[in-house]
Amino acid sequence: MASNRLERFVAATDDECCPADVEERRRELSGFAATADERSRARDLDVLRTLADDTRYRIVRILEAAGEELCVCEFAPFLSVSESAVSHALGDLTTAGLLDRRKEGRWRYYGTTERATALLSALDATAEGAR
Amino acid sequence: MASNRLERFVAATDDECCPADVEERRRELSGFAATADERSRARDLDVLRTLADDTRYRIVRILEAAGEELCVCEFAPFLSVSESAVSHALGDLTTAGLLDRRKEGRWRYYGTTERATALLSALDATAEGAR
């Protein structure tokens, strides 16, 4: 049984260990696991999964580097995938809350959201050899 | 041709627009695209892809909630996947630089890295209805 392992571990780790100690630790750990099941989990995973793709990541990086919203036709040529793929990527990013969308005439403008900026900053701040 | 679209866009957007303006804008945009192709890109994508999985995300959340390193047997029972899957997940997370690993006797301890903490913080700080 899987729970036996935890029991043995607690017994081996704690010098003085009674069954109550095992149960207390189990409840504590269960609390940590509950934290990982918060309702924000599904949303977080969606955001991460969306950004974890080469095309979508590059789009966000470009828009972040630009510092302002850009028209699709301004960055699509640099992505080396079809127009269709770009559009799919933009739709996913917008749904995930990583991009904002604005329509003007026949052009569509996209810009990064606060959430996208925060994630990229976290990556940059903790990159290998980050200053 | 794809570049024509950008040309037309610049022409339509700028009031006074000469061919040189189009070229300048193209170079500027090309610079943004180059930013997205930095060497850190592969690493960033690896990190994001690794965290963008339910099992791996929950592991990191649990270790983050614990605030200290935990033995595998302490959190594996809460993940509702096989031991093997947990181990694969831990290997991926460690390779991606999201977890630290320590060996002691026959137990292995895992804890979150600064990078993992930074990413979760970015998610929490920008969640819907964040404080």
Added chain:
DNA sequence: CGAACACTTGCACAGACGTTCAATCAAGAT
């Protein structure tokens, strides 16, 4: 109107990914 344009959406397929089973390894315990 109809044509051109900027972009989006549905569909189908090839490649990638997570899981499990089984075998394996490292380190006590007997």
Added chain:
DNA sequence: ATCTTGATTGAACGTCTGTGCAAGTGTTCG
């Protein structure tokens, strides 16, 4: 030494997903 325990590794299978093609939407221009 041999067995058990905690954990890792490899292979195979089923599922998910990013892409391109083709068709469709909405907007402007002649």
